[in-house]
Amino acid sequence: xxxxxQHPSTLSVQEGDSAVIKCxxxxxxxxxFPWYKxxxxxxxxxxxxxxxxxxxxxxxxxxxTLNKTAKHFSLHITETQPEDSxxxxxxxxxxxxxxxxxxxxGTKLSVIP
Amino acid sequence: NAGVTQTPKFRxxxxxxxxxxxxxxxxxxxxxxxxxxxxxxxLKLIYYSVGAGITDKGEVPNGYNVSRxxxxxxxxxLELAAxxxxxxxxxxxxxxxxxxxxxxxxxxxxxxxx
Numbered sequence: 001x002x003x004x005x006q007h008p009s010t011l012s013v014q015e016g017d018s019a020v021i022k023c024x025x026x027x028x029x030x031x032x033f034p035w036y037k038x039x040x041x042x043x044x045x046x047x048x049x050x051x052x053x054x055x056x057x058x059x060x061x062x063x064x065t066l067n068k069t070a071k072h073f074s075l076h077i078t079e080t081q082p083e084d085s086x087x088x089x090x091x092x093x094x095x096x097x098x099x100x101x102x103x104x105x106g107t108k109l110s111v112i113p
Numbered sequence: 114n115a116g117v118t119q120t121p122k123f124r125x126x127x128x129x130x131x132x133x134x135x136x137x138x139x140x141x142x143x144x145x146x147x148x149x150x151x152x153x154x155x156l157k158l159i160y161y162s163v164g165a166g167i168t169d170k171g172e173v174p175n176g177y178n179v180s181r182x183x184x185x186x187x188x189x190x191l192e193l194a195a196x197x198x199x200x201x202x203x204x205x206x207x208x209x210x211x212x213x214x215x216x217x218x219x220x221x222x223x224x225x226x227x
Contacts, residue, residue, distance in 0.1 A: 004155075032212045043203065043218040044156070089155050093212045101214050103155030 002027040004092050006104030013080050014112050021107045023090035024072040027100075032093040033066060033073045038106075039086045048075070080111045115139050119204050119219035126194045126226050134189040134222050136204030144207040145187040146215050147171075147179065149200040156203065162187055163213070194226045 003026040013019045023033075031052040036044040050057045050064045050073065057064050061080075066073040077084055090104040120135045138145065143164045148156040158171030162181040176198060178190040191198060202222045205215030 043220050046216050105155050
């Protein structure tokens, strides 16, 4: 089955700096990659996604990039703000066979004012 | 709209007891999911449903059961609770569009088995 590795597990940045979270996946059949943000004690929120036929997608201060050849994808947050502090999860979806959405273990991002 | 509503928010069970975690959504979503989240880990799929009357196992279904008699409701049943089922449980839903991944989550149920 699919295996998703996420790095780093924790990340601290100064407010205004950029943050990058990287994920790798193992199943070449995976074709959709969502990212979720989970603030402490709150529900996960789907914040951005990318499909395998797209190399990059942006939404205001966040962007995702995908390298299918290397099987890795990344989340980029620019001009970080304290409210960006949360745990971020990447995931990979493979439509092959039974339903399969595999999550990474998460990255705890702390933005220091 | 309330979105996805889960009850209860917290619960403590004794080993061997049973309980049902309730989940309802008012967005007319066909897809619904149950996940568990253990400390420091990502979400693991327990069961999912693609519509009323249709359910299927996820990655960690053992010890759980579900039913989907209506589009709105997707309860999760724990039979013979075990300490390994101590976790935070999230219900989620999504549109029928491809691909089917959870888009809206409930607030979660924190369950402790003692």
